[in-house]
Ligand SMILES: Nc1ncnc2c1ncn2[C@@H]1O[C@H](COP(=O)(O)OP(=O)(O)OP(=O)(O)O)[C@@H](O)[C@H]1O
């Protein structure tokens with residue numbers, strides 16, 4: 162069955178009114194890959210119907226970031242959604258989402274200013290603003306976001322709790338290439354050589370995970386060793402951050418327990434992120 166494709170708020174409202182039963186929602190920026198498709202499958206398991214949005218949100222891109230060149234592949238995306246049993250695609254224009262210069266926007270607070278928020282100032286304010294607008298428009302029972310963007314997922318959970326947004330948020334596990342590279346729409350920017358260097362991100366996380374039982378110092382040491390090598394590769398990896406943080410608050414973790422090891426870096430002009438969940442042992 163072909164999904165219904167809607168582009169305006171009026172069309173969306175009419176299509177939403179026709180949805181029977183519960184609705185799961187997967188917001189995306191398009192250029193769909195297996196990671197997105199796995200979220201759609203999770204959506205189908207958790208509701209009667211599935212809606213996907215495709216919108217490259219200008220508010221969450223900083224000056225000099227890749228808003229203009231972000232891949233836009235709508236026809237292929239719509240076909241992929243059809244294959245996954247998505248019933249509704251909301252693909253608004255910029256004018257539909259932002260008819261006027263927005264005056265009231267969300268502030269992501271201290272948690273939005275650390276880690277990825279420090280590397281991309283203002284990013285989480287723009288991301289939360291559009292996610293809340295999309296949730297208000299689509300009114301799903303469940304919304305699903307990938308764990309690859311772990312801080313984004315944590316911030317959305319926090320927004321939903323702090324602002325009493327009536328939706329259940331689920332995280333979807335990170336889908337990887339066979340060699341470990343996390344799938345990302347931005348992988349399309351990478352040359353073969355850049356992709357080789359980018360592999361250091363997932364390898365560093367794996368090295369860190371292998372040292373989890375020995376505690377935080379060992380985890381960061383093992384991951385850093387891999388990243389240091391990649392810093393002198395050709396082309397080099399320019400590290401933005403490597404941190405061990407609490408999965409819910411993104412504050413630093415210094416002793417044993419649950420943690421996220423998160424990494425980000427640039428290869429050429431491409432900013433890539435990845436992370437892994439760990440159960441940390443205590444330092445001896
Ligand atoms: N490899 C992946 N596995 C699972 N979910 C993913 C993966 N990559 C992205 N997602 C999730 O898909 C949703 C839409 O993300 P988005 O459209 O920005 O794709 P993306 O691949 O993360 O793109 P980019 O890395 O260029 O920002 C988000 O919830 C994101 O966390």
Ligand SMILES: CC(C)(CO)[C@@H](O)C(=O)[O-]
Pocket residue numbers: 188189190216218221288291292310313
């Ligand atoms: C959640 C989202 C669709 C909001 O623009 C975006 O940040 C993304 O694709 O992860």
Ligand code: BAL
Pocket residue numbers: 221310313
């Ligand atoms: N994947 C998160 C959205 C962004 O990078 O802007």
